[in-house]
Amino acid sequence: IRLGSLEPDLLTDDMIERLSKLPKLCPHFHISLQSGCGRTLTSMNRRYTTAEFEAAVNTIRGAFPGAAITTDVIAGFPGETQADFEESLAFVQKIAFEKVHVFPFSARPGTAAAQLPGAVDSGTIQKRCRELGAAAQEIRSDFLRRQIGTTVKVLLEQLAVPVQTGEP
Numbered sequence: 001i002r003l004g005s006l007e008p009d010l011l012t013d014d015m016i017e018r019l020s021k022l023p024k025l026c027p028h029f030h031i032s033l034q035s036g037c038g039r040t041l042t043s044m045n046r047r048y049t050t051a052e053f054e055a056a057v058n059t060i061r062g063a064f065p066g067a068a069i070t071t072d073v074i075a076g077f078p079g080e081t082q083a084d085f086e087e088s089l090a091f092v093q094k095i096a097f098e099k100v101h102v103f104p105f106s107a108r109p110g111t112a113a114a115q116l117p118g119a120v121d122s123g124t125i126q127k128r129c130r131e132l133g134a135a136a137q138e139i140r141s142d143f144l145r146r147q148i149g150t151t152v153k154v155l156l157e158q159l160a161v162p163v164q165t166g167e168p
Contacts, residue, residue: 002026008033008048011056020063026155027067029060034074036091037084043116044077050091057095066152068098068143075132076105076125079118085128093135098143100136104129 001024008031019025031053035041038050060067073092075085092100104125107114120128 002028004030006031008053008056011060013059016056016059016063027064028070029064029067030070030072031056033071033092033095035077035080035084036073036088036095037080038087040077040080040084040088043079044113054091054095066150069095070099070101071095071097072101072103073132074103074105075128076120078105078107078113078116078120080105080120085131089132089135092132093139096139096142097136099140100132102129102132102136 001022003019003025006029011029011031033053034044034046036050041049057069060069071092073088075088080088104122105113105120107119
């Protein structure tokens, strides 16, 4: 069993404890962060704080030693200042996610975010994406280095089979 795209506010201590008793649960948790800056999370109307997010991650890591924790982060949300971005980057580094999917903010017509003031210019968004991506890759490399010499169970979700082309 693998859970995906979890909201941090759903990861209560009780929920994590119950999950830890499931022998067939894959210890990979993709938890939606979106930003490591409290002010930006509020602008995004997220129902959790960075402190609550960190507490959930720490509880998971306590219940699932060696668990992989991955997330999504958006760079350049309207109103995100350089200080907000740096706070988000520092939070990503502090949590030390095993993988981070970095997305540039893009306004979607009809959404509340598209109407927010303080649009971040595309050049700044791309620069922030590169910085986040580089930090995320460094953290991931550290995680992978720690895996050297360990033995883990794996479940292949898809077997790569060579495709034959031409006449038999």
